[in-house]
Amino acid sequence: MPYRPMPFALETERLTLQLWEESDAAGYRQLVGERGDEMPTLEGALDEIRGARESAPGRGIHLMTLRRRGDHEFLGYCGLIIGRASIDEPEIAYELLRSAHGRGYATEAGAAIVEAARVTGRTRLWSTVATWNTPSFRVLEKLGFRRDRTTPGENGDVVWNVLDL
16 A cells, blocks of 8 residues: 555544444434434444444545544544545545534544545545535635535535645
8 A cells, every 4th residue: 555544543632533433333323314314223333333444454544433532422423535536535524413513523523634644645635515515615615625626416416625735
C-alpha cells in the first residue's frame, strides 16, 4: 500500500473517534432509522460492524464512531470511504444522530479526519452530497472543500466537493 494507514482512534478537543464496537449496534440502528432507511436487525447491524472492523486494517481507511470525550454515548460516525471515489482519493463521510446536530461535531470530527488523511500521504479528498443537504455543504465549506461538479444520482443530483491536501 503506497499510503500510511489511518489511526484507529483520534481525539479532538471535545470528541473521541474510534473503530466501531459491537456495543455501537443500537446507535447504528437508530442512525439508519433516522435517515429513513429500513432499520437493520440487531444481528444485521452487528454483521456490518464486524465487517467494518475486519476490513479496516487492509484498506488503511475506515469510518470511526463519534462520542463526546469522557462519554460513551454514540453520536454518529466520520471517516474515509471509497464510496464514489477511490482508495487514492477517498471520500470523507459523516453522519450524526439528530440529537447531535447543530453543535459543530461534524466539523470538528471532519477536521480530524482531514488531518489524518493528510498524514497518510494522500493529496486529495472528495465528498459527494445530495443537493438538498445544506448542513453538509456548510461543514464541507468550513473544512476547506470546494464544489467541483454535479452529477445525477439515484435519488437526485449529487454535488462533488473536493479538497486538495
